[in-house]
Amino acid sequence: MTGQVLGMWVNTGMRDEPTQPENQVAIPPTVGEHTVFKDANCSLFLYLTPLCLLFLLARHILILQNRSNIASRRDASYIMIFFKTQTIVIVAQVVGFLLVSTSALPHVARAIDGQDWILESYTELVPSRHNEVQDAFKNKLEGIRLGSFIAASERGLNSEGVYDVRGKIAGKDAVVQVMKNTGTEALGEVLALKDRGELLYSGYIVISGRYEPVIVMVKVPGKVLSDTREYQRASDEGREKLKKQAIKLMCKAVADIAVQSHLLHYENNIDNTLVTVSHGKVISAKVCDYGASVTFKVSGSVTRKEVYDWCKARWTPDTWIVVSDEMPF
Known part of the structure; x- marks a missing residue:
């Protein structure tokens, strides 16, 4: 089987038609992943803090009003209103503070290794830059000839291994990293390599008769x-x-x-x-x-x-x- 991609004809060495990849488009983080909750928690913190302050202010105003009414009229109905109102406000206040505390926990400023110049990870950057990588693993990349297997999967938590590439790609020596999936970790790595200027391509190539998600990057010498x-x-x-x-x-x-x-x-x-x-x-x-x-x-x-x-x-x-x-x- 041959294919014309990257401006050249090459023989892939495959005899049988490979299994076609599923329509697997890189998806954003799902609910339950830390990165989604971090952004949501930031919004909750910003909105709930002033809300809780308003609860506090309303509570003190109601206390003053009810004390005044009770002192002047000594009416039992006002005493009941006072206690009911107090109960509602206190419950709302407690719930508000619990929400703020819960939402603020993951958003606490961190200093990795005590260094405040270290900011967010690329896993956390994926939601805000998802438009840059949403199609990262959408295309099939034919015409890439794999060489020897040069790195075992143990050297990458999200990697199945790294292959050398025969010949050059875009005029550069390259390697192909086979990914375990196309989730947030893979998308974040694409972003990091892009920012570093070492990303060549990402998508699917045929390995052992089936399409696998890969990142094609500039080969580091040594x-x-x-x-x-x-x-x-x-x-x-x-x-x-x-x-x-x-x-x-x-x-x-x-x-x-x-x-x-x-x-x-x-x-x-x-x-x-x-x-x-x-x-x-x-x-x-x-x-x-x-x-x-x-x-x-x-x-x-x-x-x-x-x-x-x-x-x-x-x-x-x-x-x-x-x-x-x-x-x-």
Whole structure:
């Protein structure tokens, strides 16, 4: 089967007609997801707070009026009216305050790692920018030739794995990330890659005879440090030295991205950092995998030094763990 997409004819290698994808359009978060409730809670907080203040004011006015009436007339009917009115107002006041308290809880300002320059995650951005990604997984992408399987699903909570791509796409080396679904996490990752300038395409391609949702992105050069020959052959002291070099360069890359693209690659662990090693020294480190729940917008006023210092304090050779380091051989 052949197809003409992306301006070229290629052989997909498929003999049988693949299973057609369902009419699965990327949908916004459903009720029950945190992002929807966060926006709703903000509105509730804004509207219910003045309402509760009005309840308080009305309560005190009624108390003064009823006290005056009772004192002047000493009428039993006014006493009944007083208590009934008081009961209604107090119940309404309690209910109002409970609603405000409940709605405000998820909206409490947070400071991730104590850093107020870290703003909302890309998962939380999806509702407000849904028009940008509502058709992200609508189209079939033919003409993309998958290469070797280069990353297992364990390295991405919302990913089934990553494939290399044969040839170039839009003149760039690329990889294909197979998604588990097309929900909020997938949409958020599309947004993050778009903001970073590393998104090429998203949609469906044929894998093992069926259409699967994928994100096609620019390939980040390098290898995970633990996969390099230099690291595997190094002594414990040598490995620690390589880690220090990689962390320093990785934090510099994270700081550059934060200032240039106004987003924070938070999950910059060793598996999400691709390095280049030359003559026994790490000379380059770049981050990959922009999972929506662990990629954040940052304040426009944040500086490289702030981000770099935060990153350096967060990661040390002891905390930047390579799984194979802990496995007996």
